Amino acid sequence: MAPDKNALAKALAETGYVADEGLATALVLTEMLKRPLLLEGEAGVGKTEVAKALAKLEDTDLIRLQCYEGLDRSDAIYEWNYQRQLLAIKAHEGSGETADAIEEAVFSEKYLLERPLLAAIRQEKAPVLLIDEIDRADEEFEAFLLEILSDYQVSIPELGTVEAQSIPRVVLTSNGTRELSDALRRRCLYHYVDYPTPDREARILLSRVDGLDAKLALQIAELMGKLRKEDLAKVPGVAETIDWAAALVGLGAKNLHDERELIFDTLACVLKTREDQARVTQDVTDRLLGKVA
Secondary structure, eight states: OOSSHHHHHHHHHHHTOOOOHHHHHHHHHHHHHTOOEEEEOOTTSSHHHHHHHHHHHHTOOEEEEEOOTTOOHHHHTEEEOHHHHHHHHHHHTTSOOOHHHHHHHHTSGGGEEEOHHHHHHTOSSOOEEEEETGGGSOHHHHHHHHHHHHHOEEEETTTEEEEOSSOOEEEEEEOSSSOOOHHHHHHSEEEEOOOOOHHHHHHHHHHHSTTOOHHHHHHHHHHHHHHHTSOOSSOOOHHHHHHHHHHHHHTTOSOGGGOHHHHHHTGGGTOOSHHHHHHSOHHHHHHHHTTOO
């Protein structure tokens, strides 16, 4: 990883992720201190993309754990392949082997199913471990997570303790749907990811959308920034801006002031609820466009 925030931001930009100064600093400190990084912010601001860009930059694997309500140890760390174990036990019947020998055989590495957290600490080259939407998991799951993030090892009763071959670079994301524990927050470095400024969003668009020129990119970013200030049920994120820009370029848009009807017709790219589409009328679109350079 680049040793300073400016070099890191430039390297990330080459992978397609345009980071602000605060995020670049947080990533440098994460590497320096060997601490997990907790990224919090609204859905769609690019938190998950940070981990993807980091893995691409480091030329390493991205291991993703998608959190959800009810996520438990067997889904996140490991479990045994019970079906294969039962078949193996049946195959050993009548072989004359002792029960202890059969048990040792079926509780071996061969029958172990790795889940993301175990897989992350068993890589020879340090991967990027993305623990996505940790706020969707239960508080009980955080206790399992803290144990692994503290010692980077997993205790498997039948096999013993599995220690990390390399320390993964850990990125956690949260949309803020519930308050995270103080213990988890203390374990991590923290950065709040906000919606980008128009200038930064324009740079993101230019890096992601082929055939888009700088003037149109800035117009789209400015219009999106003003649209986000409307009273919307679901505020569109950066991914929606990218889709909208790609649609406008694909339909031949050159200057938004010449494409008032096209802008309104393509709002399906950014407005994802019936209420929001009803709220943003042609008049509202024209009013917002009138504030764009």
